[in-house]
Amino acid sequence: MGNNSCLRNQRSPVRIRPGACNLETSLLTVGPTVGPSAPAGRPSTSPHRQYHRDYQRQWIADRRQEWIDAHGPCACGSTDGLEVDHIDPEQKAMEVSAIWSRRAEVRAVELDKCQVLCRPCHEKKTFKDRHVPRQHGTVRMYKRGKCRCAECRQANTDYRRQLKINSGVLVGPRRKHV
Numbered sequence: 001m002g003n004n005s006c007l008r009n010q011r012s013p014v015r016i017r018p019g020a021c022n023l024e025t026s027l028l029t030v031g032p033t034v035g036p037s038a039p040a041g042r043p044s045t046s047p048h049r050q051y052h053r054d055y056q057r058q059w060i061a062d063r064r065q066e067w068i069d070a071h072g073p074c075a076c077g078s079t080d081g082l083e084v085d086h087i088d089p090e091q092k093a094m095e096v097s098a099i100w101s102r103r104a105e106v107r108a109v110e111l112d113k114c115q116v117l118c119r120p121c122h123e124k125k126t127f128k129d130r131h132v133p134r135q136h137g138t139v140r141m142y143k144r145g146k147c148r149c150a151e152c153r154q155a156n157t158d159y160r161r162q163l164k165i166n167s168g169v170l171v172g173p174r175r176k177h178v
Helices: 002-006 023-031 046-072 104-111 119-130 139-143 151-167
Strands: 082-086 115-116
Touching: 046 082, 082 119, 115 119, 139 151
Parallel strands: none
Antiparallel strands: 082 115
8 A cells, every 4th residue: 555545644534745644744734633622532623613613602692692782681670691581481492592593584583582681580580480389298298398297198108108019019008907
């Protein structure tokens, strides 16, 4: 095979100039280099790729900030740490982070379902949206709510008995000794 083995770089299908067979020249000529920040054995990002990644992040951040500025401060009056929140999470077609790189029409449809909230207000709203009130007579209330009323104790007893039956430890209902 001779000198032809040096014509192709192992990491790239791009042809390398004949005579550029040493490792330093071939890596510099073709693309990714191994840098100090790269994990062992993995190429680091080329400067060109890093430039595009930074450009894309800035472009998305600018789009997001323009929309937030246009839709005002949070209802509480705060202008710090503003976030985009879906008003009704059930109507959400995509995550907020995916909105900014979409076409204007798609972005407008999704952003019509959103509002601007500061972080504390966003956390309160999300908690209210996700919070399910606890009910007596459930294992959840017994374990997490630390309730020991008769209904919750009975629910926990039934749950534990069913676990024992399913595991084969207990067969049938317990008999009371007379």
